[in-house]
Amino acid sequence: MTEAPRFTRRAGLLGAAALLATPAISYGQSDALRIGHLTPRTGFLGPLGEFAVQAAQLAADEINAAGGINGRKLEMLFEDSVNPQTASAKAERYIQRDKVACIVGEINSASALAIGQVVQREKALFINTGANSDALRGSDCRKMMFHIEGQNSMYVKAVGRALVEKGLIKGKKAYALTADYAFGHDLLKVARKFITENGGSIASEDLIPTDLTDFSPFLLKLRQARPDVIVANLAGAQITNFLKQYTEYGLRFPVAGFGFDTALAWGAGSGNFLGTWPTMWHHRLENPAAKKFTADFRGRFGRPPENQAWGDYNAVKIIAQSMNELKSVDAVQVMQHLEKGAKFNVQKDRESYFRARDHQIMTEMYAITALPPAEQKDRYDIFTSSAGIPGEGEPLEAIASTPEEASCTFPS
C-alpha cells in the first residue's frame, strides 16, 4: 500500500502563493517583444520550413545576446501554416491575441497572399521569406507586406543569364514541367516570356500535381519529345523526386531549373543532382558575413544553412535593426523606414534594400551548377556558383520585374 499524499496547510499556502504570483510572472513575459513566425512545417513544403524555423531562432538569440530590441527581449512564436485558410486564421490570432510586432515567414504563394490580406486589414507588418509569385509583388501587392524572397522574375532572369551564356535558350526547344498551383503558374508565365524574348520557345509543357511523387510517366514523355532543354518550374518535394528519377531513367537532356531550394537537391542523394538552378544565397559564398552565418548555423544545427534559412534569418535581423534604429516598434514607422530604402547587410558582396514600388528586396542572386559526382566533396558541397547577378556596376534592379511585367498599386 502506498500512502496517499497528505494535504497540509503549508502546501495549501504555497499553492495559493503560486497562484497569486502567476499574474506577476506573465506580466514580466508580456514585456518581451514578440515576432510571430508562420511557415509550412508539414506537407510538400515542410522540408524547407525546418530551416526557416532554425534560422529565425538563431537570429532572435543573436539579437537578444546583443541587447534585444530597444532594450526589450525578443520572443519568437512558431506555428505551422499548413494551408492558406489555416495561415490566415493563425496570422489573425498572432496579431489579435499574441499582439506580435511583426509576422515573418511563409513559403507557399497562396498562403502568403492570405497573410497579406490579414496584415493589410490589421495594419501589422509581414515579411515574406519564401513565396515567389510575381503576383504578390504585382496585382496582389500590399502596403504592409515586404518580400525578402526573390520574385519569380528575379529567379528567371538570374538563371536565365547563365542559360543564355551556356547556349541553352536561343533557337532551342524547351519542355517545361510546372508545379500545378499559384507559384508554378506564375513562374511558367515569366519563364515563357524570358525564353521567347531570348529567341527560344517552350515546345511542350505539363502541369504537375503538387502531391505527385512518381515522375516516370513524364520522364517517358520527355524522352519521346527530345527537347533541347528541360525547364523545371517545380516546388518542394517535387524537385527531389524529379532529380532522383531523372537520373534513374538515364535521360541526358540539359536541365534548367527556374525555381529551386538547395535542401531539396541535398535530399536527392549522391550523383542525382544535375543542371543549373537559381538561388538567393548559398553556403559556399566567401564574404565574411556569409562565412560567419554558415559557421554559426552549422555549429548549432549540424548542417549548413541554405536559401530558406538565409531569408528567415535576415527577415528577423532586418526587423530588429530597423526597430532599434527607429527606437520604435510601430509597424507603420517600420514600413516607411523600409520604403525609404534603408540598406542592410545580408551576407552578400553588396548591401540590399527594399524597392518602394512593390516592396521587393533588391539583392544579388546566383546561378548554381551541379558538380560532376566525382567532384562533390560531401553531401552539401555539390555545386559551383556564378558570381553575383547582376554583376558589379549594374544596378540591383536589373533582374527584377519591370512595371510592365508586374505593376503594383497598393490598396489603401
Place this chain on the structure above:
Amino acid sequence: MEIVFLLEQILNGLLIGAYYLLIALGLSLIFSLGGIVNLAHGAFYAIGAYLAVALAPHIGFGGAFVAAPVLVAILGLLIERFLLRRFYRADPILSLLLTFGLAMVAEQTLRMVFGAPPLPFAIPRMLAGQVMMGEFIFSFYRLMILGVAVLCVAGLWFLLQRTHFGRVVRAGVQNPDMVGALGISLRPYMSAVVAIAVGLAALAGVMLAPVTGVHPAMGAEILTFAFVVVVIGGLGSFWGVVLAALIVGVVRGIAAFYFPPATEASVYLLMLLVLLLRPRGLFGERIAKFE
C-alpha cells in the same frame, strides 16, 4: 506511333501498380481479419525507408533490404500486442482514432530524429541503369521492384490459400466466432498477420527509398493511394486488390499522357466510378461481420 507510346505508358503504369500493391495487400489483410482501418500503415512504410537510409551505410543495401522489414515487423508485433488487440471488437471509430494518432506520432518522431528535409539516398550502383526493349525504356531498378512484388504476392497467396495458417485466417475473416467455437484462438494468427502486413509495407519503403524523396510525410503520401486500391479492389479479396493496384497504375499513366494536371485526380475518379457501379469494389466479398 502514339499507340506505341501509350502502350509504353500502360506498361510503366503496371510497374507503378506494383508499389501500391505491397502496401495495399497488408492494409486489406489487417482490415479483413481484425476490422481495423490501419491509418498508421503508411508510417510503417516510412519507417522502413528511414531504416534503409540509416542501416545501408553499415550493412549495405542488401542487408537493409532484409533487416528493415524484420525490424518493422517486430515493431508491428509490439503494437498489435499492446494496442491494436484491445480494439478488434470495439467500435471501429476507436481504432481509426488510435491508428490516426499513431501515424501522427510516427511522422513527428521521424521529423524530430531525422529532420524535416529529405534524406539523400540513391539507387545502389549495381542496380542502377536502364533496360531497352525495342522502343521502350525501363529502369532496371524498377524491374527489380516488380520482381520482388511478384514474389511477395505469390508467397502471400500460397500462405493464405495453401497452408493451415491461411485456412484459419480465411475462416477468421468470415466468421471469427465459429473459429473460436472450434477451439482455435485467433490471437496468434492476428499477430502474425499484422507482422506480415507491416513488414510488407516496410519492404515497399526500403525499395522505394532510392527513387522517391525520403521525408517524414512520405507515409501519408502513399497511404491515400493504398486505400483507394483497397476500396477499388474490394475488401477481403486478394486478387481484387492485385487487380486494382495494376489498374490504378495504368489509369495514372494514361492520365499523365492525355491530361497531366489530373494524374492524381484520375485515380479518385476511378474509385468513384467503381463505387457507383460496384459498391463492394471489383471483387469485394460479402463479409457478415462488417454488414
